[in-house]
Amino acid sequence: MKIIINKRNLARILSEASRRAYEICGFLLGTRKNDVLEVSEVIFINNVAGDKEKAFYMNPIKTYNALMYASKKSLEIVGIFHSHINSTLPSEEDLKYMKLWNVLWLIVDSTSKKYRAFILDNGKLNEVKVILRN
Secondary structure: OEEEEEHHHHHHHHHHHHHOOOOOEEEEEEEEEOOEEEEEEEEEEOEOOOOOOOOOOEOHHHHHHHHHHHHHOOOEEEEEEEEEOOOOOOOHHHHHHHHHOOOEEEEEEOOOOOEEEEEEEOOEEEEEEEEEEO
8 A cells, every 4th residue: 555645735734743832633635546545635623632742633523524525525535644743653542543543644743754654454553655746
């Protein structure tokens, strides 16, 4: 499996993450063809977690709106993105929610601006190759 995202969308995510002292989050919208996920749009969702520095919870109304928007545009939620401070690895909390949202998870480090993508497949965490496109 691999994910294709254009540099501009990834730069938007990294820029927003580096400006915040808490975890940012949102959806990756696009298409899936076999084992290739192609991101065409990024939607930021407000983090409403009580402790935003250590967790993210997406605003439910904004989440609903994003799902309706994707449906109207005939796009899929191909992934979730969020940031960590000083890590690109899924936390224990992330792993728990990856079971509920069985899509790719793009995790960006707001400090180093590094990023990695993962998917949980039958309980096994697999890293997914990220391909940047102009």
